[in-house]
Amino acid sequence: MSERTNWPAIVVLWCCGIGAAMQFAKVAAGFDALGRHYGLSLGGTGWLLSVVGTVGLLFGATAGLAVSRANLRTVLCGALAVGAVLSAAEAMLPPLPLFVGLRLAEGVSHLVVVIVAPILMNGCSTARHRAVVMGLWGTFFGVAFSLTNLVAPALLRHGVTGLLAAHAAWMAGLALLVAVLLRAGAVATMPAAAPLTWRRFLAQHAQIYANRATALPGLLFLFHTLMFIALLTFVPRLLPESQRAALLFVLPLCGVAGTFAAGLLAQYLVTPVRLTGLGFAAVGLAAFGVQASAGSAAAAACAILLLFVSGIVQGAVFTTVPYLNQDPGQQACAHGAVAQLGNLGATVGPPAIGASFAAHGPLGLAVPVALLAACGLVLALASSRRPAPLPLRAVPGE
Template structure:
C-alpha cells in the first residue's frame, strides 16, 4: 500500500479522461436509441410502448444487479470488469447494426445492461483511485457529466449520421467507439501501479448480509433516491420533449442543446456545493426550479421558441441534481466503505430510474399530452424534494 500513497498525490488526468470517454460511450447505449427512436419505430412497427421498452431495457440489469455489481467487481477487479463491459458493449452494438428481429434486438438491449452496469460501477471507482485527494471533487464532477455529454454528442453527430447514412451506420459507429475505448483503456491502465487493488481485504460477511447493510444505511440510500428521481426524468425528457415541438428546426436545436444544458447544470451544482451551500440545499433548489419550469411550459405550449427556452431552463435545473447527489455521498458518509456503498447504490437506482421513466412518460404523454408530462414531473420533483430534505436532516446529525 505504500507505493499508492506516493502516487496518489498526483492526479493522472489523461487516464481519467479516457475513463470519462469510456463512460460516455456506455451512456450512448441509451442515447443512440433515444436519437433513433422515430426511425426504430418506423422500421420495426412495434408500437410506442415496446419501442420505449427497447430504449429503457438497458437499465433492467442494473436495476436487479446494481448493488451486487459493486461487491462482485471488488473481488474480480475493477479494471477486468471495465474491460469486459466495454468489449461486450461493442459486440452487442455490432449485432444491433445488422437490424435483427425485434425479439433479438430486445435481447441485445438486455445484455447491454451488463455492459452499462459494469462501466458505471468500475469507471468512477478507477477515477477516484487515479485522483489526488485535492482533485477528487473535480474528477467526480467530470464523471457526473458523462450522461449529458453522451446525449449531446449523439444529438449532434448521431443525428447527422442517422439522417445521412441510416440506423445501421449509427449503431455500427457506436460499436466501433465503445470497442476502441476498451482497447485504449486496456493498454493505458493494465500496468498502472495505482490500480493494484490486490491488497484489499475481502469482507467476511456474505453477499446478502452486505446488501442488507447497504440498504439499511440512510447515508448511502438517500443520495441514491435523490439521483433516482433525476434519472427517471432526464432520459424521458430528452427523448420526448423535443417531439412536442412542431417546428423541425427548433426540435433539432433542442436535441443538441438540451444535453449540453444538463451537463452545464452538473458543473454549476458542483461549484455551488463546494463554495456556497450544502449539496442537499442545491438539490432542493434544483427540484424547485424544475417544478416551476415545468408549470411554465404549459403557458408557452403553442410558441415553439419560448417552449424551447423554458425547456432549456428546466433541463439546466435538472442537470444540477446529479452534481448535488454525487456531492452528497462524501458529505454524508462517515467512512470510505459508506462512500463505496453510496456509489454502488447510485448505479443501481440510476438504472432503475432510466428503466421505469421512459415507459411511464410515454404512457402519460399518449393519454394526456403535455399535461401528462408536466404532472409526472411535478410528482417526481415532490419526491426528490422530500429525499433532499431528509438528506439535510441526516447531515445535521452526522457524527465523526
C-alpha cells in the first residue's frame, strides 16, 4: 500500500477501465453502421456487441489465478497494447468471421484490464482514500458509454472505422501512460497461486456457487447485466429524434448517479440485498413507463428514471459483497462470481433483447426487462435475511 495516494496513476488506471468498457460501448455507438456493413439483424449485431464477454463468462471466477504470478503492471500494459492492436484491426472492417474472432480476442484484453486495474488502483491508494478510489472505479462503465456517445456522432461521419480507430488510439496511449506512471515494483504484486488445473478450476467454481454468501451477489448481478447494456443500446431508440442526441450522453451518467446513490442508501437506510430488490421493482415499473411513452416528450423522463434505478441495482449489488462476506478471501470469490455472471449477462442479454425489440417494438423491450427485474426481485426477497458466511475450504492443490 502506498504511503501517499498516487492520484495521477489512479486516474490513468480508471481510464484503463473506461477503455475496457469502450470495447462494448464502441459497438453500441456504431450499432447501426456495423449492422448495415455486415447485413445483420438487430439480434445479429447484438452478438457483435456482446461477444467480448465470452472470455469472462468462461474464466471470470478464476482469471485472477492466471495473472497472479506475473508483474501486474506488465500484464496491464500488455492487455492494453493487445486491445489497441485488435481495435485497429477491427477498424479495417475485415470479413465478418474475422471480425467476430477479433471481438472474441478482445475479451481477453477486457477481462485482464478489469481485474488488474482495480488491484493496482488499490495499491496506489492510502487506506483513508480506498473507498473513494473504489467508488471512482465503479463508475467506469457508465462513463465509458457517455464519452463514447458524446464523440461518436463526429467520428461516425467518417464511418465506423473512425470510431474503432479512435478506441485503438485510446488504448495505445493508456499503455504508454501506465508504463510511465507506474514504476516497476512501485505496486506490490499478488501472491503466487498454485497452477490452474481442470480439477482446481471445477473445484473452485463448486465452492463459490455452493456458498450462498459468495454466490448471491453474482446471481443478482446476472439479472442486472442481462438488461443493462441492452437498455443503454435500445432505450434511446424509443426517444423522440429531437432528444436522442443529448440523452445518449446523459443516460449512462444517470446510471452512474444511481450507483453513487445506492452507496448512500445502503449505508444509512436499507440493507444492500433489500435495496437491490427495491431497485429491481423500480426497473420493472420504469420499463413499462418507457414503453408506454415511446416517441413522446415524456419518454425522456421515463428513460432517465429507468437508467437511474438500474444504476441503483448495480451499486446495491456491489455493496452486497462485503455485507455478506467479511473474510477478504470470500470477498475475492464473490467478486469473481460477479465478474463471471456479469459477463454471461453481457453476452446473452443484448442479442436476446435486441431480437425481441426488433420483433415486437417497445413492448419487446419492456417485457423481457420486466421479467428479468421480477426474477431479481424474487431472488432478493428470498435472500433478504443476511446469511451467515460459510468458510471456504482449501481447494486441492493450493
